[in-house]
Amino acid sequence: MSSPLFARLIRPVGQSRSAKTVEVFGWILLAEAPLVLLAPHWVAEVLHLPELGVQAANYFRLVGLLIGGLGMLYVVSGRLDAQGFVFASMLDRPLVPFIMAALWAFGLIPGTLALFFAVSDSVSVLWTWSAWRREHRGP
Structure with a gap:
């Protein structure tokens, strides 16, 4: 690993x-x-999902692993100020709120889950967009 990149990862x-958001x-x-x-069972209960069987709980754990990987990408990219x-x-x-609405409308996911993802992604992207706009305003 490149030493300057690692140093920026530790202390941005x-x-x-916008990268901070x-x-x-x-x-x-x-x-x-x-x-x-x-x-996974507790999270499913909090999100008002149906009770998870053994296999469903294991697939849910796999989703947790993917969420963690995505989180790592966001943290590292933000700390390295990766504007792209x-x-x-x-x-x-x-796009997330629209996709969640469609999944809910087709009965594929419960409304609480759709709402959770729609709100969290909407609020976070509005925060990023607001910061981006302030940074890229013309004189």
Whole structure:
């Protein structure tokens, strides 16, 4: 691993506000991941999901692993001020509420789960977008 990159990962220097919002979103994902991995039944209960069988709980744990990986990408990209990733996240996250609404409308996921993801992604992308706009305002 490159020493300057590792140093920036430990102590981000020159991190933009928009990159900081991406990093914070990543930390939120990293906080959610162990809950899903270690306590899938409890998380399912909190989200008002149907009771998980053994196989469903294991698949839910796999989702927790994926959430953790995504969180790691967000944290590292934010700390390294990866502006391309920040921009890409502003293209991706606004789609989540529409996808969640469609999944709920087709009866594929419960409303509480759809609402949870729709709200968290909407709020976080609005925060990132607001910071991005302030950084890229013309004179």
